[in-house]
Amino acid sequence: MYAFLLSSIAGLSTLIGFLFIYIKKDRDNIISKALGFASGVMLTISIIDLIPSSLNLIIKDYTFIHALFLILTGFLGGVIISSIIDRKVDKTSKNGQKLYKLGLITMLVIMMHNIPEGIATFITTNANTKLGLILTIAIALHNIPEGISISIPIYYSTNSKLKSFLYTLISGLSEPLGAFISYLFLAKYINNIYLGIIYSVIAGMMINISINQLYKEANIYSKRNTLIYFIIGSFIMILNHLLFG
Numbered sequence: 001m002y003a004f005l006l007s008s009i010a011g012l013s014t015l016i017g018f019l020f021i022y023i024k025k026d027r028d029n030i031i032s033k034a035l036g037f038a039s040g041v042m043l044t045i046s047i048i049d050l051i052p053s054s055l056n057l058i059i060k061d062y063t064f065i066h067a068l069f070l071i072l073t074g075f076l077g078g079v080i081i082s083s084i085i086d087r088k089v090d091k092t093s094k095n096g097q098k099l100y101k102l103g104l105i106t107m108l109v110i111m112m113h114n115i116p117e118g119i120a121t122f123i124t125t126n127a128n129t130k131l132g133l134i135l136t137i138a139i140a141l142h143n144i145p146e147g148i149s150i151s152i153p154i155y156y157s158t159n160s161k162l163k164s165f166l167y168t169l170i171s172g173l174s175e176p177l178g179a180f181i182s183y184l185f186l187a188k189y190i191n192n193i194y195l196g197i198i199y200s201v202i203a204g205m206m207i208n209i210s211i212n213q214l215y216k217e218a219n220i221y222s223k224r225n226t227l228i229y230f231i232i233g234s235f236i237m238i239l240n241h242l243l244f245g
Helices: 002-012 014-022 027-058 064-092 098-127 129-158 161-186 192-221 223-244
Strands: none
Touching (some): 027 098, 027 129, 098 129, 098 161, 129 223
């Protein structure tokens, strides 16, 4: 129950990002800043967290060359999957709204990212309560900007606070869902290889969306703000990583 509680806290911290829709500024300005920030966050998480974690897990059972091959294959698979999702969502997005589509795709990818995080939090907490708490704090801190990357596009494309809240909530709930799945099915069977490949796939998806979706879309609203807030988002994730590992 304690492991499940920590997974829920980590996931629902995403909702803190939702509160940023109440910042009253020029629409284009806030969208540009939020998307630029989210782009830096997602790219940095992938480079300094997901890919190294994938390597550390796989290399326990395979040689470095074999591990590198599996990571690269998973990464390219993630890029392809995110591109397919992009095209599918593009066909179903409201009135072709690009900003809405971007928020929806980001939500789907972050959900896929949160599920293995929930699994990791659940398993880690059951093995070591103190380490599980530290992991929860680290995940909660980087889930906040992930919440921003979902809530801002959804809010400004639909003008609905309720939809923005629900989309962000659904993303956050995927973390305790991962813990629940782990409890029911995976705790005894999950291994380093599977988890490492999952991380590499998610890294490919997040980097693709960060560069080809979030950053490009942010530049449409304000090129000046995009790079600055990209760097800020990246710096915050690096700081989080240094403090909590």
